[in-house]
Amino acid sequence: MTTPRIAFDLKPSSQPAPEEERAAALANPGFGRYYTDHMITIKWTEGRGWHDAQLQPYAPLQLDPATMVLHYGQEIFEGLKAYRQPDGGIAVFRPEANARRFQLSARRLGMPELPVETFVEAIDLLVAQDRAWVPAEGEQSLYLRPFMFATEVGLGINRPANEFLFMVIASPAGAYFPRGIKPVSVWLSKEYVRAAPGGTGEAKCGGNYAAAFVAQSEALAQGCDQVVWLDAVERRWIEEMGGMNLYFVRGSGPAAEIVTPQLTGTLLPGITRDSLLAIAADLGYRTGEVRISTDDWQRGNAEGSITEVFACGTAAVITPVGSVKSADAAWTVGDGEPGEITMRLRETLVGIQTGRVEDRHGWMHRV
Ligand code: PLP
Ligand code: COI
Secondary structure (H helix, E strand, C coil): CCCCCCCEEECCCCCCCCHHHHHHHHHCCCCCCCCCCEEEEEEEECCCEEEEEEEEECCCCCCCCCEHHHHHCCEEECCEEEEECCCCCEEEECHHHHHHHHHHHHHHCCCCCCCHHHHHHHHHHHHHHCHHHCCCCCCCEEEEEEEEEECCECCCCCCCCCEEEEEEEEEEECCCCCCCCCCEEEEEECCCCCCCCCCCCCCCEHHHHHCCHHHHHHHHHCCCCEEEEECCCCCCEEEEECCCEEEEEECCHHHCEEEEECCCCCCCCCHHHHHHHHHHHHCCCEEEEECCEHHHHHHHHHHCCEEEEEEEECCCEEEEEEEEECCCCEEECCCCCCCHHHHHHHHHHHHHHCCCCCCCCCCEEEC
């Protein structure tokens, strides 16, 4: 059955940000500090489905204090980026993959599934309207944040909400970590757990992040930049970081093997993670999805068989991991500097995204 297309009502802003304001934001965007002139909204109501799709001026929302999301956290989101291309055009990296993951998250959280084509059309409309906000410098981009939450007013919890709002906002993005691609230090969280089997770990829902902040604060208090989450049952299998997946390089040179923790249902199936499995294979490396424990990491590091470790995600791109700390151990990864293979993968990924390396897999979606 084909779903009927949703018609968007276009209401461009009569007061877009003055050019100087936009130029100042684009000169030093940071991450998630500035927002473009427009946003997308689409409503969903039980019995009626998706309706009232709009592109409208970016503005605050007004919510009844009893709106369900404020109490029970029924919310999911996505993150993807649009890049300026060498010919001045704009392309978005793998929006259909984000649209499909958004559907999986919706299903897990008892929410309606937005059709993939509507998700992509919403992105296209917003990026086209706010194209002046897509930076042109280096690897800067326009970060897109689609999200959906329960708007039904009521405090009963005997069923999921019967009304939702889907939105997309956009924010120019520079480096996620203020120090750029300098290696980050990580804290192995043994006290707190991010996700348990049967839980929501593989969904991209706000609650996963809400539950993670306490461990992130602990990491900061330990002098580390980020938390590494371990499995909930044995507390020894490495899963992922707060907003990134992890990769390990075994060996060096052309014979190196590039591995990432397997998808167990408790970690997010990252789109950067998936793309890097393909890129690493294209570059001739062996790849694998494996189980790797904290002991394997510490031992492999000491023996020199694990040579590089890096984190990857839409916001963080590829960020080297330079040192590790836990309650009972601490070590430097390799020589603590960005690894050669890490940087080669990074240049290839960013090259594809910015249109300077051939897009063999058809990942770039022209707006
Ligand atoms: N893991 C978590 C918990 C995340 O929030 C993210 C960011 O989206 C990732 C991994 C990386 O996923 P992606 O590469 O799709 O951005
Ligand atoms: C992303 O990379 O898109 C993320 O969602 C990570 C973080 C900003 C939550």
